[in-house]
Amino acid sequence: MNDLPLYLQRPYRFLAGGQFLSDEAWSHIDRTIEDYELIIGVSGTVFMEADGLMYEVKAGDILILKPGVRHRGYRLSLPGVSFYWFHFLFAEETGEAAAGRIPPYAACPKPNRVHILARQLLDAASGGYAIGGAGDYFLTSLLIELAEQLQDQSGMPALDPQLPKLLEWTRLHALDPHISVEQIAEEMGYNKDYLSRMFKRRFGSGLLSYIHRIRLEAAKEALTGTNLHIKEVAVSVGVNDDKQFAKWFKRQAGVTPTEYRRAFSRTRLNNS
Numbered sequence: 001m002n003d004l005p006l007y008l009q010r011p012y013r014f015l016a017g018g019q020f021l022s023d024e025a026w027s028h029i030d031r032t033i034e035d036y037e038l039i040i041g042v043s044g045t046v047f048m049e050a051d052g053l054m055y056e057v058k059a060g061d062i063l064i065l066k067p068g069v070r071h072r073g074y075r076l077s078l079p080g081v082s083f084y085w086f087h088f089l090f091a092e093e094t095g096e097a098a099a100g101r102i103p104p105y106a107a108c109p110k111p112n113r114v115h116i117l118a119r120q121l122l123d124a125a126s127g128g129y130a131i132g133g134a135g136d137y138f139l140t141s142l143l144i145e146l147a148e149q150l151q152d153q154s155g156m157p158a159l160d161p162q163l164p165k166l167l168e169w170t171r172l173h174a175l176d177p178h179i180s181v182e183q184i185a186e187e188m189g190y191n192k193d194y195l196s197r198m199f200k201r202r203f204g205s206g207l208l209s210y211i212h213r214i215r216l217e218a219a220k221e222a223l224t225g226t227n228l229h230i231k232e233v234a235v236s237v238g239v240n241d242d243k244q245f246a247k248w249f250k251r252q253a254g255v256t257p258t259e260y261r262r263a264f265s266r267t268r269l270n271n272s
Helices: 111-128 134-149 163-173 181-188 192-203 207-225 230-236 242-253 257-271
Strands: 004-006 013-021 036-043 045-050 053-058 061-065 070-073 082-089 100-102 105-107
Touching: 004 134, 013 111, 013 134, 036 045, 036 053, 036 111, 045 061, 053 061, 082 111, 082 134, 100 134, 111 134, 163 181, 163 207, 181 192, 181 207, 192 207, 207 230, 207 242, 207 257, 230 242, 230 257, 242 257
Parallel strands: none
Antiparallel strands: 004 100, 013 082, 036 061, 036 082, 045 053, 045 070, 061 105
16 A cells, blocks of 8 residues: 655544444454545554455554555454544645655554544544534644654555465365365465464464364364264364374363363253
């Protein structure tokens, strides 16, 4: 995405804004809007895909979404995620030169200053000022602060655009008994070592851990939702040896497959 030019002859037009806070796991809806949106990270991480590119908006980061760009969450954010959001439009064109530019994805070196202006803007938007149009000027002040802080930055790069395809392909093939990091790297056109480093850097755990999580959830579903024998459950999640499956399941879940099935059955009976 291109930088947002900062024009100062007239204020930007503020449309709406707020502070989002979720007390449960959350992901942004899939949508396209016809105005600009500024997202300012407060806590946690917002995982956003926009126009096929992936972004992680953490505390102090900003992300500017342009009109007509489809965007959505690509991963659940943990409970406690919070961010400011502001929708706005450009002022009418005047032909003036831009006074500055704001990279669309960047980390603010002085986030406290940005948060103060964001709260002032929200106060104006909620009727805290009797003067009409105050929101437009507070929004413009916020954009000026961002341009000032980020004037020497080129912004941060988006995450690898192959990641959505990588995650989806891995999810679809995670139960294949022969799946491996080497196979995934070959399928996606990556070097195996680079893929492993990149995945861990972006998600905090390795690609094999991601595969194990998918298999574990599938095994739990089979154990609690079917009458399949343990050996059949093992085969269904890509493990052909039931003894090996039992050891793996206990290492991942903390209990054996049989103990998990029994515990779930007791819970279901107690809640019925």
